[in-house]
Amino acid sequence: MIQGPVTGGKHGWPFNRPLIDLAEKGYVEAEYFLSGEAATYAPAPGAELGRDGKWRVQPKGKVPFKTRFLVYRPADPAKFNGTVVVCWNNVTAGYELFLGEGPEVLEGGYAYVCASVQRVGVHGFPENPQGLVAWDGERYGDLSIPTDDASYDIFSQVARAVGPDRDRTVDPLGGLEVRKVIGLGASQSAGRLSTYINAVHPLPPEQGGHAFNGYMLQIYFGSGTPIEASDRPVNPANANARPLPRGQNLIREDLDVPVMIVNTELEAIACQSVRQPDTDRFRTWEAAALTHVSYQAQLIRNEKYRRDFGVAPPPPSEQMNRIYLQPFYDAALHHLNRWVNGGAAPPSQPLIDFTSDGKVVRDRHGIATGGARLPQADAPVAMNSSTPVTDDFSGRLRGSSKPFDAATLEALYGDEAGYLARFRQAASAAVAAGVLLPRDVEPAVEEAAREYRRAMEMSARQPVNAAG
Template sequence: MKPNRKWLMPLLAATMLVQPGSALSARGQAKAQHASVGSVTIEGPVTGGTRGFPYSASIVDLAPYGYTESEYFVSGKAHAYTVAPGTTLGADGRWQVVAGEDMPYKTRILVRKPPAAKFNGTVVVEYMQEYYGTERDTNYRWNAETLLRNGFGWVGVSMHHEGIDDQKPPQMITYAGSQIPVGTTLARWDPQRYGSLSVPSTDMSYDILTQIAASLKSKMIAGGPDPFSGLKPKAVIGVGNTIAGERMAIYINAIQPRQRVFDGFFLQDLHRGARLKLSGVDTPAPVVRTDVGVPVIVLNTTTASAERGPRPEGKMLRFWAPAGSSHTTGPYMDRVGKANTRDLGLNAGGCPVDYANTLPVQYVSGAAIIAVDRWIKSGKAAPSFPQLASFEGPKEPVLEPAGYFDANGNVKGGLRTPWVDVPVARYDWRGECIGGSGRTFPFSKDRLKALYGTPDVYHKRFAEAVKAAEKRGVLLPPDMQAAIEAANKVTW
């Protein structure tokens, strides 16, 4: 398969605070704030429609994990936030905002519910990613196996007016040789199922997110069913990727200090794909305030790190930057392609899985989610790792400038994994593959012989590096074993 040489924006590819572990963490935080959080009405489970299934249903089979998936409609009144008079959205992220007038809304949530015996007490709430007028579960697609193995509840919230009920006429664009619908929206995708949904402005999303998270954790439901009936959530983690991650960064900076509903956050790839606004005011390049009072991990791949460089950490803020990683990977884009084929009847022609970057970012992001959850529940802080320097070189995957790459062609520094420390390939974040999925350049047999001599030596060294990475908190035990098994298949 010849890779497409066009690539644009990644496709289908965001006061005093109570410290976790204190007497007023988790449920106590929410109770202290619920007087100012609007309640919601829930309808469902939602069934029917012309398609007969929800948009962005789990692309991973839930049955082996004992999970169920249901969709619900959530309605209430919410407001946008505006910048407080006399203040600005400064580069330190310490923003002050005021609430506007309430307006009615109705959106949908997808709920993936574990069996009661498996539930670990934490619900992950994803700010769904909107691209080209559709909403999708980007963070879940990266981390499904980690979430399902470890008993997390998961909720995806459709937040964007542009992806729910935007009335602008849809259009088609040519992307990677395929015709891509722009402006599909939920209401157009299945008008029978989603025609009643309405979010007048994406600026309302931050208040809507607060209301939904509070309702899930503390059962603040004005009417209708409880999506987690029979379970007692004790913590809620907010997650989002790229644009949704940047919106979650806005939430952390401006809304979390006011409401304190979330117990932690995990964001991925905060690099500016599109300039965001807060009620008409431009926000700075994505930033997270360093005085955040709940655990936060931001995973910036080399794609984002090369653009923005190291970011300041705080007592409860970590930036993880895996060397050699790319915005997406070949295996991830393969998963996206299957979902697009099912939901939109198209596959945008991504690069072959092994041609694109294959460094398994999902192992590191899964470890990050577990680290945030552990931090919330035990107070054990997540580890801090070196970050990556910004890189202003060419957009093609070439080895320059000198000093940025190691002797094997992989990026120096950052969060190290066995794939760059005991490599069999060079991993680059640049190239022509759609979705920003980078490139993999496998080493020749002669290069492998020069590095390791025999495959047995490579297998041993890789296994040692994997075990060390697990001890550092970079890999989880099930992924550690999978990595070793995959490496043992490498020969020459």
């Protein structure tokens, strides 16, 4: 059953909503509750959930649930492109993280649905719970997800609630004519989505399968999650000593819909053993010099945290990776949407280069070689990489950025004008390769100018070497 739009509550807004005014972008924002029974699954008799990803499961039982999903949709039906993206909200932080307000969504005319499908998102971790129920009991107090084993079918039910054949008694899409539905998950959610793709998607619709027309796994470490007893999400508070995940399974090769993996060099390191060739249903992109969490993304996350929790978190480290992932994601979504609608597949990209012992190959400036090349990698003012500054859990995700000194910048580019000319060439090459959209070039150039000046200022502040 769908209820909504949901209003009210202690705060008066949906948790983790955008910082921007969606109405100014021509979008409607509305939140809905979804309740009912969700299937749980178990391996089929004799089935092994092995490396090949061809996992056979069957319904095991049902559990009651009530959850929420947040919808962004074009206010003008004529601007809707026919595609709904359903995001599996990430719960690694102990509360939900998602970002559906990127330029490709808002300028491309998508509808975007942020789905709360895991127990931690609703109830939080036992220690210091920050889930929806704790955050706003007035608005979310009767929500309940008893087990993450139900998350897979809840995800299917959200997709069907916004899909082309949805019940329109309460219509979360306000009458929009939907053609395609794309499932998206990032980081820990990408791991759960890979299990969904391998195990649940092939099932008949009456058992939860075939709810999506394509999938995107972002910053994916190459491993699925259990189909049973799956209530073990990563908790950063307990994860400092734990190594980052390593690839363990493939995405099954017999799918009937497109799947795209969009990674940085950090996840490429994890996925070396489960890399798969591109096919007519599969693509992998790996971006050199980028990592799991960038400075720009952390700024947005911190500002949402300050608004929602009323406390300012520590500012992001100036030493963390400073290449923003969103333009790379947007280019990938643009191509995937064309693909699921019967158009050309995304262009194949070179993969990041590794040595025989699994180390990233780097050029003389420390930039990874190979991979998809954003202009910040081919016209750098800093060594941006996945190499961490600190060895705690968060540090291993944030990588590092080491600005070049003035002498290096002068040797490479002459001056700022020379640098920006070279950056524009690199940006044009990225557009031609398909990994950067034309509309993102000018914002990237403006940021590049700021980063050049920052590097020069930091170089000027460095103490002079007494020997030199």
